[in-house]
Amino acid sequence: MTLLHDLTGAPAGTTPRALLLRLSAIGAVLAGSAGTFAYAGGWLSPGALTPARIVDRFEQVNGPHPGFRRNHAKGLCVAGSFAASGAGARLSKASLFASGRVTPVEGRVALAGGQPYAADAEATVRSLALRFRLPDGEEWRTGMNDIPVFPVRTPEAFYEQLLAAKPDPATGKPDPERLKAFFAAHPESAKAAALIKARTITTKFGDSTYWSLNAFRFVAADGRATPVRWAVEPERQAAPETAARAARTDKNFLFDDLAAQLRQGPLRWHLVATLGRAGDPVADATQPWPPDRERVDLGTLTLDGAEPEAEGNCRDVNFDPLVLPDGIAPSDDPLLSARSAAYSRSFTRRAGEAKSPSAVAATPVRGAGL
Template identity: 35%
Template sequence: MPLPTDEKLLALSKDLLDQFDALFGLHPGFRPAHAKGVMLSGTFAPAPEASKLTSAAHIVRESTPVLVRFSNSTGLPTIPDTDGNADPRGMAIRFMLAEHTHTDIVSHSTDGFPTHTGGEFLEFLRAVAASNGATEHPTPVEAFLGSHPAALAFVQTPKPAPTSFARETYFGVTAMKFTNADGASRFGRYRILPQAGNEFLDDAAKAAKPENYLMDEIAERLKSAPVKFDISVQLAEDGDTVDDATIHWPETRTLHPLGTVTLDKVLEDGPHQAQHIIFDPIPRVEGIEPSDDPLLELRAAIYLLSGRRRRSAPAV
């Protein structure tokens, strides 16, 4: 995956990476965001009706191996799973199509994103940093949220801690364009639903949990049975905005089944795998294309820059 040639995009990517470093410190070998996580392996099986939506390679074959990484928010590798800043949680899926050929889904547990553009997101992060220790109101972040209603809505969205990574729903941030073998296209956003159902902790129950309860629980759970998630695509309708991650579509929109991920193992070399794998928010597979959402190219560039830096660090 090459770096973008757009100098402005590359400069913004580096500025955002620097700002993450300023917020969370430098932790060689770890991601600047979603630093703490766990790697698992399993398989993906497409739903019977999935080929009506897309002709992508993992949809037209019986089964595809997957790697999955669950994670906490922030760039802190040791953040307690019980810390409120650990939400939203992340779920990244890599579909292993062939040697050196793959496509990914990058999702998190809150529907949407705080800003429409990368420039606004940089403003947001800088406002957060400038508010650390501030005593006068409005603080910089309060001023930013007051003038950016989408960011305020994202921040105020309840983010309860799940009892397990396997009991959480995950959302694709940006819309994709799905095209089937007949050439018919629809825009949609990924939604990943746990077959075990959602289950969350109240404040008292969360406070009683150990700091690594999510990382430990998923490994213990897999000793009894595989963990399964159903992947669907929430389909946009005519008139829906498909290039702005801050805009939600009505819940009445159709959820088109795509398939089921079955996870059966926590990787023994998970830290090594996590240090080297670079998930890509752009699908780069025939049958699924990126929308024109400006966050996509930017996120891909940041992931690549931080991934190369992570790979060059000593083994974690």
């Protein structure tokens, strides 16, 4: 009885029937807890879309590349700072928006896709991920892309789109019939694809605009919440792609160009928030907001350093979009939680894998941030 008392908390002298009831209750709790974990892992719902299945789909489409991110696999670490303009302080109580505040930033530029040794192409979607280190241990992590909208609305559609866009080994291009079927089932994605195709493709990382795509909420000191989307817009005038540049054969020309620019001096962007109004779609990243929405220049992002991925730098950072400081909150966009969960699963997998040298071997540029 002493052992049973230790396990169940039953007082001495408990009758067998009462003890049986207590054990049954404990068993129900344990079974419920196990069921929760099983559900979260997808074990009880094999047809459900889980983070593991999303990461598996990337591997199915791109092949195995141990140690690398499953998407945006080819990248270069960057560093610098963010100087707040003070204009964001009325919208968000996040400390980095206070007037005069300068926040250290580390980040990563990358190309979409899960093949780390693929040759650079100007039409490939570019990304800029940033990690702002705020006082008191707070952080803000954000991943942005150089497209104005996201091609899908839901995690399920994203999972389907990955397979629909998989290149045919015989042609090197997606099967047009498979893409046609996907767009027929997802007309919102067809509209988004048209907007993405119509964007101006610039020649460099340093003259690209990067959009948050998903909506978030800025929360002011008085509790007022404002739906926002943000972008970083370059100070350098964007140079459109030319036929001569598109024909370049250097496999890493976009990354090499960025390193060369930083050796000449810092690159700057303005972090601009677009404020949503009632009725604007905050849970659908395929839809742009109307062009007349208020825009607020929150401050200047300066990048002055770059180095290849290696142990201890951006290679080992999970740029989870839900790592947010007090004053920035997620919206109801279902892609946000899906991105966060898939990033975590991908990070866990690659953390346990042997690492290969960076696919981009640019000479380090030592700015103040490195």
